Amino acid sequence: MGQAIGAGVLKYKSLIWRTADTLRGTGVKESDYPSYMAPFFALALVESRIKRLRTEKMAEFESETGTPFNQADANHIQWLQINIQNEGYGYHPDIAQLGVGLAELVKVKTGNFYVQVESFLKQFDPETKRLLGVDYAPGQPKFLDIKGIALDLSSRPNDPLFTFCAGAGDTPGWAHVDLVEFDNSEVTTLEEHIKRMWADISAETAGEQYTPKDLIALACALGIEARRPNTNSSQICDVYDMACGGGNFLFAAEEALRKEFPGLSVRVRGQELNDALYALAALEARFRPDAQIAWGNTLTHDHYLAYKSGFIVANPPYGVDWKAFAATIKTSNCGRFDASRMPPTSDGQLLFLQHAVFHLEENGVGAIVHSGSTLFSGDAGGGESETRRWLFQEQDVVEAIVQLPKNEFFNTGIATYLWILNRNKPESRKGKVLLINAETCFKKLKKNLNMKNCEIDPANRTRILDCFKSFTDSDISRVMDVDDLLYNKVSLELHRHDEEGRAIQKSTAIDAAKVKSIVVDGMHYSTATGGVQQSASSNVGPSGSTGSSSGPLTAPVDSTDGSAKVFVDDFNGKVRSSEALSIELLDGSVWTMNREEHRIQEAKAGGVVNEHGLGVLSVKAKVAKSKAGENIRWDISVDPFMESDTETIPYSSRKDEHGNSLNDKLIADFIAKWVRDPSTIKAKSVGSEINFNRVFPKLAQIRASKDLLLEIALVDESLRAIEEEMSKFLTKSK
Secondary structure (H helix, E strand, C coil), X not given: CCCCCCHHHHHHHHHHHHHHHHHCCCCCCHHHHHHHHHHHHHHHHHHHHHHHHHHHHHHHXXXXXXXXXXXXXXXXXHHXXXXXXHHCCCCCHHHHHHCCCHHHHHHHCCCCHHHHHHHHHCCCCHHHHHHHCCCCCCCCCCCCCHHHHHHHHHCCCCCHHHHHHHCECCECCHHHCCCCCCCHHHHHHHHHHHHHHHHHHCCCCCCCXXXXXXXXXXXXXXXXXXXXXXXXXXXXXXEEECCCXXXXXXXXXXXXXXXXXXXXXXXXXXEECCHHHHHHHHHHHCCCCCEEEEECCCCCCCCCCCCCEEEEXXXXXXXXXXXXXXXXXXXXXXXXXXXHHCCCCCCCHHHHHHHHHHHEEEEEEEEEEEECHHHHCCCCCCHHHHHHHHHHHHCCCEEEEEECCCCCCXXXXXXXXXXXXXXXXXXXXXXXXXXXXXXXXXXXXXXXXXXXXXXXXXXXXXXXXXXXXXXXXXCCEEEEEHHHHEEEEEEEEEECCCCCCCECCCCEECCHHHEXXXXXXXXXXXXCCCCCCCCCCCCCCCCCCCCCCCCCCCCCECCCCCHHHHHHHHHHHHHHCCCEEEEEECCCCEEEEECXXXXXXXXXXXXXXXXXXXXEEEEEEEEEEECCEEEEEEEEEEECCEEEEEEEEECCCCECCCCCEHHHHHHHHHHHHHCCCCEEEEEEEEEECCCHHHHCCCCCCCCCHHHHHHHHHHHHHHHHHHHHHHHHHHHHHC
């Protein structure tokens, strides 16, 4: 877990950070300092590990042979070289054989210092050179690009490369950074603090967030507790981080497992896309037993496809677009993803979650940090909701979700959540998920670290861990049945009725030949003689038009001027936006509809009014061509008033004593109770979401009305005083 930083490490944290002062005035932007410092930090790390190993191997030689190690003896040097190379830490002849590194190099500057640095770097073994970025072919990744950084600095005025390495006056350079005294764990702690400070000043890629050590400690504690029932000292446990960055989360999990289960054999695997972070993690992995870091896009090129893990940790990017490689993922047949579980290309978080579940071994657990969108984004049947349903219901692999304090991260204040996965949940926890609201489980920092203003201190970490252990309801925890995290989305077609249960039951066409006029919001489109005709100099339209004394309600027009279509478009537009619509028939009866309420009335010639309830009076004009020209024809009918509706209904996976689904009964009972009008189910699907605010409601503090009235009176008094002052000022200015 995240270590408390000791005085010695703290000294070097300050020393390393002060090397950045040598970049001031060189033209390097402050936000770019990390890209200049990271390669030299990696160089100091490699150099220190080789020097430590050199000392250990020399002592080992003397212990085994009983002979003092002789630097001048070629056999002794050969033995030392072979044994250092066999460890796989990296190799440099000057460092390994003579203990000579950057500190000695700056003391013998001759001519072009860049040439000296380049010559020194080229003596490293091929893998170290690859990661440091010493030798790379055109078009190949440069990783830490130490060669490019050194060349850039040496080409600037006054050659700041030498000062960056050697320091100036009281300002230290990288030659002063000697990490030999620190073991791997201490170096990891130091690196964690340095990278956090780099993250504060650099413009991080969207969605990529450095994981704070207090969150790492909580994640490791919960993950270990989830794994504890299925762990014994004779086992092998593989730790895996699919988006490992510089390796802090991954290596902290490794150390936490080793500390908690001393006899456990722990192996480490990670993958990272960012060149520089990958190189830092890969370099450190060389100094750890059985640790490997792969480079590349985890979603498209999984280097550990056949690998199953016992403990997965990750803080993958939030809200990062994956459109550029969507085709590759959607056509993948490796088993990690499914077409029904594809999230929108604007956010790939749930892809990482599916990837993690794929890699869990039979007793595997996971602790993965995500933003809030993974809990509730997407509708039932969509990729995001389907992923959650798959996780909760089909896989039953989510043991707990912890809502973290706000402003927990350095560069974002968004709400974040820790998902605890468990492939082998205890029997009593199967079909259940524990929600922990740890939003208030923090201690305020004395000084903000960029946007981070709080931390999950040991006391609050214990409080959260105790909730997870007890797996019961408390003031900050709720045990949820998986069914409670699911819901039915039911699409209904409603046949609307009025308050007395009346409605048009079926569609009835009205013969246009029997229509005298159509009234749209008071405007009459009449056919006093049975038809509507357009002359060459007038438009088809309201009353006053003449036509034949028989036949359908049509309007023969000049087929060349296009006026029929103009009329039809105008008329249909008026009907669609109308508030009132009436059809007057030749027999004296009138059908009317109030569009707001959809009430249909039929007034007979004798004054009798029939209330038909709710319905739709439909009128549509169309252009019909004939030899005589273009005619306007009419479709007129009285139809049932049908509306679509969607209901969100609780879900149940249980069955009754006869084996019938209770979910169907739940839906039927809900509709019978809450849906007044007759309805038909057109479609239904099962969705999944988690709303922490609903599970842990916040009580609103409502102020007393007398206090509000008093405050309003004070505001009124203040406004009157301002008005009086303005009035006096205006009077005086006249």
